[in-house]
Amino acid sequence: MEEKMIREILALQANDLNAGEEDPQTYLAMVSGQQDELESLMTVAARVKQALLPVEPSSAFVRSLRRSLLAMTGRKRSGASLLAKRGLLIGAAALGSALSVAGIIAYVVYARANAGARTPVHG
């Protein structure tokens, strides 16, 4: 039970450390038997927070990576539009071929029907 309490308090203390607010005494008053245990863990947490200071990437790196990524998005888009154009051309060519074949078939059917109608009846 006490361990669960310590876990919850440590989570709250971490939020306080991130917010720049520290009030260990309030938390220490919440536990009865394990104040030393809690205090030493809270001290470790505070030291970790101090050690993991935010670092700044160089502005030249940030700018250069941004340029490079934007160039990549441009290439991606032109690649995609090229593919779309190619797809459209292939589609149009396929449709044209299908129409040609359909036209030839229609002509053959029509020609046969006409030829049949013109055949003289003997006898």
Next chain:
Amino acid sequence: MSIEENEAALVERAKEDPAAFGLLYQRYVKKIYNYVYYRTGNHHDAEDLTARTFYHALSNLDRYQNRGVPFSAWLYRIAHNQVANWHRDRSRRKVIALDEVVVASQRKVAPESLIESEEERNALLKAIRQLPSDRQQLLILKFTAGLSNVEIGRVMGRSEGAIKSLYHRTLLALREKLAGEMDVDGEKI
């Protein structure tokens, strides 16, 4: 509209609009850089892996869908995988981090009080880097990125309760490590 909803809309826009991806980049580049820096310990690799993270994100953005994993968590997962690959490659060859050399040379000229404080910080960072990968990840996401336990859970694929528990165990392990160093040196670091 919440920040997450705004971000989801921005991510959808970024799939078509480079300017929107530029905004996402501006929002996360420092956070990802910090995460990678503290996992690798040097600026050179931090730049390399940050770049790889964003190239990977951009290449796979079309496939990204928010299924309970916000864009930020997805980005941290990519960064985490890049770091894991880096550690795997590095374990095959012994490399001395350049920054460690720089810090060591700076110590010789810094005032004594600064030396002590920098040494203490370096010892703590060294102890953190000796922790298992998931514990390092947790501490960096919590204290450098400032993520909540719920957000860390989304990155690491664990529940909020599991993160609280891992955090507690991590502090216990770190305390033990630091106490071990104190025994060796004969004084508190």
